[in-house]
Amino acid sequence: MIFEAAAEPLRNTSDSLFHLSGMEPSRRGRRPSQIDIAAVCSRWRTIAHKTATMWNTIIFDNYLANEAAEEWCARGKSTPLDLVVAFLDCAEEGRWHRVALINRVSHRLRTLKLVGYKLPLNHVASEWTLPAPWLQTYEVLTRFCYCEDHTVSMDATGMFIRAPSSFPALRSLKISPMYFPWRTAPAFDGCCASSVQDLTLSFQDWPRTDLASTFRLLAAFQNMTSLKLENVAICEAGSHATECTAIVGLEPVHLLQLQSLLVTTSYGFDSCFQWLHLLDAPSLRTVNINNSQSWQRELPQIAG
């Protein structure tokens, strides 16, 4: 029992992106609690190694050897797997082991978080090919790498992720940040899983949020009930005499199941929200804009 409970703390630490970005040196060399427990004595080690559920949360970062990642995954047997994989190395061989591991455990994946540079993540989108029938939560967090300007082809400037339609059980998808045009492998159209209920999109300060592309993307998530748009940069105007230029020519996007909307804006983009009126969301119940619920009062207008 104590062994199964020990799997829990590691799940919490898996949220530390600082650690994965290598920005928190004090955490280097830290050992997961599973390893500490297994090191107590040979009896504990035997039990720990046999407790499959202790090994189903794994962070495969730059400090974890390939062999250790393999072995831990194997100890998890066929239990559902929560996996974090860092691709903070643009070299070919650094990626190869990690993609191979993802493919090998793809049938067990319950959650997958990929953190890394654009170049390797672009490759992962096409190299991770095996089915992920149980994957419920998928996050792609892209970090800036100085080498990528020289090595990423023009073709790869768009965000390139595996098509969500290849995840039939997917409920939650997070992409941070969005790059436009947004592309998936093999193609954008018709790729979005109807199972997705929670969608989170983070935007960059520059270039600005491409509203037309964003709407096109949103429209593809037919059964979405919860939407988070982070660091939105759509219109800088303080006020408009007429219609907002950012929304001219855009059709409303129909989000019939949407119940909860959370928006944060990029610095200086917190005055004009005319674009919100293009969200046709008749089921909307909760609106939170920049941590304020005052928009709640405008709900009928947004929804209408």
Ligand SMILES: [Zn+2]
């Ligand atoms: Zn790079």
Ligand SMILES: [Zn+2]
């Ligand atoms: Zn405006």
